Amino acid sequence: MIALAAQSRPQQVRAAIARFEMLDRLMRRLEHADAFTSVSDRLRVLRGRLIKGRRIPLSASAGSVGGDQFGILAYACNICGTANKRRMALLQREEPSCDGCGSTLRNRGVIHALSTSLFDDNLMISEFPHRADIVGWGMTDWDGYASRLAQRLSYTNTYYHKEPFLDITSVSDSNMATLDFLISSDVLEHVGPPVIRALENSRKLLKPDGALILTVPYGLQAETIEHYPNLHDFAIVGEGEGRRVVNITADGTQEIHSSPVFHGGEGSTLEMRVFSETGLLADLKTAGFSRVTICAEPCFEHGIYWWYPWSLPIVARP
Numbered sequence: 001m002i003a004l005a006a007q008s009r010p011q012q013v014r015a016a017i018a019r020f021e022m023l024d025r026l027m028r029r030l031e032h033a034d035a036f037t038s039v040s041d042r043l044r045v046l047r048g049r050l051i052k053g054r055r056i057p058l059s060a061s062a063g064s065v066g067g068d069q070f071g072i073l074a075y076a077c078n079i080c081g082t083a084n085k086r087r088m089a090l091l092q093r094e095e096p097s098c099d100g101c102g103s104t105l106r107n108r109g110v111i112h113a114l115s116t117s118l119f120d121d122n123l124m125i126s127e128f129p130h131r132a133d134i135v136g137w138g139m140t141d142w143d144g145y146a147s148r149l150a151q152r153l154s155y156t157n158t159y160y161h162k163e164p165f166l167d168i169t170s171v172s173d174s175n176m177a178t179l180d181f182l183i184s185s186d187v188l189e190h191v192g193p194p195v196i197r198a199l200e201n202s203r204k205l206l207k208p209d210g211a212l213i214l215t216v217p218y219g220l221q222a223e224t225i226e227h228y229p230n231l232h233d234f235a236i237v238g239e240g241e242g243r244r245v246v247n248i249t250a251d252g253t254q255e256i257h258s259s260p261v262f263h264g265g266e267g268s269t270l271e272m273r274v275f276s277e278t279g280l281l282a283d284l285k286t287a288g289f290s291r292v293t294i295c296a297e298p299c300f301e302h303g304i305y306w307w308y309p310w311s312l313p314i315v316a317r318p
């Protein structure tokens, strides 16, 4: 019996990495020579195809969190295209892990979810088609991808405190069913209760086949923990450790809450709730989303690997 010579798994992986690195070196040299832009563009597509669908990491098999057995992951950032290498255990939701644009696992996870939702394909933003007919909004999106999305799609980043405004708890009728996608990344944990109102408005903004690209921090506890369920007319008083949330409820009762939690700064980033996966999925269902996917699958070629089961990107369609 003749056995065909086949490359072992480690050989295949090493060969794939070598091809990727060779192309990447070539691309970087060409990108410095203006005359070769078209060649560079073609190589970029070639590089994308080469790594698409392949598992580039040296050892992506499961291991203890933080252990060496996670290996090194080589990947191209799906936001800026930069080739990166990182120890897989260092890929953190909120830690910059791209040498080019500083994108985090969450940032790349959002773009991955958007790409697969719109194009059923795993594209870098630079590979997105120019489609003015695809309309989307962001909710205070990270500028690292917002500016790039605006070059490809009819995309508008909106803000709570400046133009163009969007208060997701109060949406104009004229905007209903106008969006192909809405990105809401780590916003809804800061929106006043009840959060179902923000989710319902998100659903109403979408066209029937539109997609909400949603991230929030969530845990695996039984229920969402709502810090201020009776929030109505409130102010944050005091300084530092002594800060309090003083709330007058709808029926005029005063509540004082100690130890408020703020995310990433002062003031408007007050944490309103800690979602649970179960609670969030139930809220999405109540808000009228019938097709909900938790994006747990890794996308190694773009440096997306969720080695824990919480706070993952979610795609929700009406």
Ligand SMILES: [Zn+2]
Residues within 6 Å of the ligand: 077, 078, 079, 080, 081, 082, 098, 099, 100, 101, 102, 103
């Ligand atoms: Zn990047």
